Amino acid sequence: MAAEVGKKYVIIGNGIAGTTCAQMLRKNDPACDIWLLTNEPYPLYNRVSLPRFLQGVLPEQKVMIRSVEWHQEQRITLLTETVVTRVDTDERVVFLDRGGPLRYDALLIATGGWANKLRVPGVEGTNRIYNFVTLDDTKDIIAAALESKHAVTSGGSFIAYELTEGFNVRGVHVTWLMRGPYWLRTILDEEGGRLIDEIATHHGVEVVHGEEIKEIIPANGVPRHVVVSSGKQYPAEVIGVGLGLTLNHGFLDGTPIARQSGILTNEYMETNVPGVYSAGDVAEFYDSMIGRHHTMGTWDNALAHGRVAATNMAGGREPYVDVPTYTSPLFDTNIAVMGIAESNNPELTAITRIMPGEKGGKDYRKFFFKGNRLVGAVFIGSPKGRKKVVNIIQSGQDFATLAEREGLFAVR
Ligand SMILES: Cc1cc2nc3c(=O)[nH]c(=O)nc-3n(C[C@H](O)[C@H](O)[C@H](O)COP(=O)(O)OP(=O)(O)OC[C@H]3O[C@@H](n4cnc5c(N)ncnc54)[C@H](O)[C@@H]3O)c2cc1C
Secondary structure: OOOOOEEEEEEEEEHHHHHHHHHHHHHHOOEEEEEEEEOOOOEEEEEHHHHHHHHHHHHHHEEEOOOOHHHOOOOOEEOOOOOOOEEOOOOOOOEEEOOEEEHHHEEEOOOOEEEEOOOOOOOOOOOOOEEOOOHHHHHHHHHHHOOEEEEEEOOOOOHHHHHHHHHHHHHOOEEEEOOOOOOOOOOOOHHHHHHHHHHHHHHHOOEEEEEOEEEEEEOOOOOEEEEEEOEEEEEOOOOEEEEOEEEHHHHHOOOOOOOOOOOOOOOEEOOOOOEEEEOHHHHHEOOOOOOEEEEOOHHHHHHHHHHHHHHOOOOOOOOOOOOOOEEEEEOEEEEEEEEEEOOOOOOEEEEEEEEOOHHHEEEEEEEEEEEEEEEEEEEEEEOOOOHHHHHHHHHOOOOOHHHHHHHHOOOO
């Protein structure tokens, strides 16, 4: 009698979305065949821990989440340093830069994004100019920081902040350049932005708004100065850039898989092509909480996507319904972003308040409403009440009056 042949799953990307999917597929289907592919040299590691590794407060072993042996025990074939170059959805085949091709019954694309490079005169041929996405980026930045006295960081979002704090904790003087008037300009407002500047300045960071890097002046193959929009120069032997991500789906060119900024999926993480799913940062998924597609670059979201995709790839029917949250340390305080927190979204209204916090600090709170419904929030300072707020967002409760809305400032 012929042995039963299991379904063959191919997963592109071994981040938290891809690896969670592989783990759940194995749990739900002991007979299946699972291939997990990544261009990086490592099994799953914790990207959220990279900032603490950069600061020197967490050793490399603590950044790793999975070992090669774990994949063997789980009977997951992990191919590292292997790039997927093309997909043929008619033949259900994935092409690799070495080995392969691989046939699939169901395919998950969980390829995240690659960091946008700084492109200005002086970059070409100059070392020590870094993005900050991978473990290897982090190792390189640490080596450069150890040999530097001045750093320039550029960008108005989380990655530029993480680089700024990383250099700062390592005793490197940092000039933090932001093109916009304040940090996280699509989420915060002027008040919140001023608070961030206060916190960063208090830690010895030089914060400069309205400027971006226009040229690098190198010496002996490493930066010496950075020239900014106004013509001013800042000393820097190392440069960190957080200029956003380009989501990784170029290798799908020539396939009928629908894409906008990310790979379009429904709430079941299915693309428009049968048997093809997407999850994590690269998925532009239908969010039934707000009734539209969007992308979401958070760890918890990628993990939950991976879990839901595994259920549905194996024949289940589970929708993704969640309130995404992003929490991060912010120098000696914290930031938490919950749900849909979009200052530039004309469909949303918001209320903001800064209150005295614990230990002499300040607590900033902002709540976003769509119609009368709470859809998102931002906390800087004490995270107390975060779970309650997530529950309120989930419940769809009505906040018809200003007094009811302002009552949210008291949630702890
Ligand atoms: C420094 C840093 C700090 C962060 N801090 C936080 C935080 O505090 N809180 C939070 O919620 N989120 C944080 N994030 C974001 C969070 O880490 C991501 O949202 C999450 O890791 C995305 O997981 P993913 O599985 O979708 O993709 P990824 O982790 O990006 O994994 C995708 C993998 O696919 C690989 N790949 C891409 N294309 C191909 C190809 N063609 N062939 C083979 N392999 C390919 C990529 O190289 C990568 O290894 C942080 C991110 C960074 C970089």
